[in-house]
Amino acid sequence: MSTKIVIAGGFGAGKTTLVGSVSEIPPVTTEAVMTEASVKHDDTSSTPEKVTTTVAMDFGRLTLDRELIMYMFGTPGQARFWFMWDDLVRGAVGAVVVVDTRRLADCFDAVDYFERNQNIPYVIALNKFDGEIGYTIEEIREAVEVGPEVPILEFDARDRASSGNVLKTLLSYTLSRPAQPEPVG
């Protein structure tokens, strides 16, 4: 059996680096063909020219025991691909929002998404890159406007143990919350 977590965050925040640090396989890129018109119009059949876009996403894999595989899916970083998030996030046991504190605003879209979708537990992981993040955890919490229950931690996406610690934090947090029913539809 298998399960999935989603790695979200702004473009260049370190999503693929995180996946690469922990994955047992080199991150794989797969392509999803999306029909962009379907977001704006309910009835796409009457649209003469549907605009199809190919969106690339990265994923990695961890074999957790003999019968359990966990996949990590990086979401497309560009804001114009948010429409495909529901498909990608559906069925995830949790999510990590990777943040580059030098470009804090880049994570707002992802944080807003998970704040609206309360059924997916998420943690915020501040990528240290080279050195200090420059803010306290509480300053970050206030800036991104998330409640006290959401774990926020520093990590280095290039470091395997540090990135693994983010995944452990997420799973612990998921287990600490009562199970949320799957949304209908």
Next chain:
Amino acid sequence: MRSHRRRRGTRIRPYTFTGGRTRSRHPLMVQTLVSTADPANEPPANLMPESQRIYVLCAEARSVAEVAAELKIPLGVTQVLLSDLADQGLVYIHPTITGHSPSENQVLERALRGLERLFQ
């Protein structure tokens, strides 16, 4: 021969393979594992070439995303083709743990223990 096939594959609009359908009837998420029900058998000759390749590849269990990536078939098309194979009893769809049911907590605990083993 291989490169010829690949080139042809990119020219055909993806949904030609699926008769225009874009939704699969089975709960096939990107992380869902699939495997050929009877890998000792050859793929049925009446399958489309793409479905035959999926049948052969899934002799060992893989996720939907891995099938799409390895065969260079778009994800949505892969889901529909796998759904058809499952309908015909040719492919087995493994359980997917989503954490939305309290009964899955044991598996999530196993997942956490697995992470603790890997990242001490």
